[in-house]
Amino acid sequence: MIRGLWDALAVASFLLALLVVAPARADDELPLLERGTLIWGGDQEGGGPYVYPADDDPHRVVGFEVELADKLAARLGLRASFFQGQWDKMPDLLRARKCDIVLNGYEWIPARLDFMESTIPYYVYGLQLLARENGVVTSWSELERPSARGQRRIGVLGASAAQNYLLERALSSVEVVSYEGSTDAMREVETGKLDATLQDSPAATFYGSRFPALRAVGPPVGGGYYVIYARKGEKELVRRLNRALVAMIEQGEIEALYRAYGIWNDAQRELHEIARSGRFFGYAADGAHTPKQDAERQGGERHVEVSSRKRGLEVVRAYGGILLQSAGLTLVLSCLSFPLAVLGGLFIAMGRLYGPAWLKAPLAAYVEFLRGTPVMLQLYFIFFFLPEVGINVPAFWTAILGLSVNYSAYESEIYRAGLSAVPKGQMEAALALGMSQPLALRRIIVPQAVRIVVPPVVNDFIALFKDTSVCSVVTLVELTKRFSVLSQSTQATAELMAMTAALYLAMSYPLSLLSRRLELGAVKVPT
């Protein structure tokens, strides 16, 4: 799978981890039993039918993988606990011990076995091409010929098997466009921005009813196996998961579950063969499966339907609460990290202007380094790399640390400018009155500098509000991520977008007002 820089980083950190991490433990004990929970990683932004927010209570996740995780955990004598992370960062989360397993439509790919352990498959998927009814894409074969009407734009889930499938084939008339969630691409096909989308068969089946304008083009292609990944060396956990999977397959529990979600098809019979043989060798199953979309159903069986699309005020009622809650996290992240950034920035600026000579070069380097690298990379370093060397910072504190350290660099430059703008005579007058330099800074210089820097600092605070959205890489579901998750699973994008924007505005506009008041000199320093 092509994951570019992150892959390279992951491999590099993995190699480093090999040098650091302790040797494997004895074979048949399972340390998870002591804790009692099986923490499984997934991304609800991926949407249905895998893991997605429940209709009646968006705080709760549902989906066939949620039920699968519950059943597997129960068979292991554990309680399943969902861990939200960004889909393409799952292997990193696993390695950083944030979760025990990855169970989220992760394909069986030989390259992944170099750094993770894999179970036998729990689902056999195909890749379904979906296009607009009466659209320009009507068959696979026409995509292979150069087209007079230019390139066909085909949307895929970023870093997915579908993306890989298209890129490997390098079809001459296809431009591959990658999206963060699967239903984004479906909607874009509906609105005409994309010509088609290639989706894993469960998503295509599950969301079919939401996008009546789409229809399947040809039989599923490519395809392969969804497997559960565990940390390298966790052989005992994988052995027990395999045993549980085999039992669930043979007892028909898997079939009942998949039928409930409408994703059972003939291709799943291969699961029985694997269960019977007790062994699984991965192989490329290119075009081998021709699943029958509508397997006959037995009476009285459970059926999970995708809910009808909510509209207007209905969306506000259903998701206003959870969006408000995520806005709360955004607010807490900003309000905790910004004062730290201000304090850090002030000390850096004073160190650079008034500190001893030896301190100036390191402080300048600190500022340049932190300003010159993306905050996302810094968060990534704290969250995924530091655990390799034994420092495990929880997601929330990673975000606070990362944001405040990053912003302290920007803040310090503002204060440096502000402090330099206070006339030299002010420091001289203070020193001439017998003040020490620290006292002069505290009483005379800093209060004057603060007024000069109020507008740019408030500006930075507002920017930080919006920058908290990068914290989704460290598994926090703040306002923007919540918007993406809900938008993927409900398609009520316009309403959610308006609500999200309103919430951001409601948080940042009062700051602008405050800034204006401070500029007008409303703040007095006590004498």
Add this chain to the structure above:
Amino acid sequence: MIEVRGLCKRYGTVDVLSELSLSVEKGKVAAVIGPSGGGKSTFLRCINGLESFDRGEVRVGGDVLTAHDGARERAERLRAIRRKVGFVFQQFNLFPHFDVLGNVVEAPVHVLGEDRAAAVAEAGRLLDRVGLADKKKARPDELSGGQQQRVAIARALAMRPEVLLLDEPTSALDPVMSAEVMSVISELAREGQTMIVVTHQLGLVRAIADTVHVFAGGRRVEHGPTAAIFENPSHDTTRAFLRKLEP
């Protein structure tokens, strides 16, 4: 009271101050005059450590500042000297974020640790003395230049300095405001405040100075009792300078 001996300061190859000496007795006023660029202000700023010097020493009461003090030693001695020496700047340098009263009580409260109420009462007396009792709540930018300079004098006096250094206190002011400030300074002289004043106002010098020191090119070219210097200057530079200011 205050004694400066053999002060030397170089900027690169230029001697800004060379072998400058000057002493003032308690209760006396010394005036430093001379052409611009003669090192007068630099000399005054060396006394309270706003500028460093390369050779010589400054002695205020029992405290001695030399060119060779270590950093920590220098900081300690400077603080001791600065508590005894008040400084009035040409550009006033009032603290714009405090009102007039705040400017005056700042150092007594935060440097000397005086009780705030007592400091406020004392500040009231001082502001009364400089004729600004009604401006306590005004902010510096609401005052004229002359009023600002009088607040600056009150602010320096609030530390009860043994010596007051005034660096061209009237140069930034028009004649009317300049007169206000000069009358305050004359009053201080009458009350026996030890002072060194750098100025171009020869009227002020005649009125208050006990001794006059003429600086030119970083050297003290002539010094003596005020009357002697004005009536019978011995040096060409002094004669030329006096002619220029009092034709």
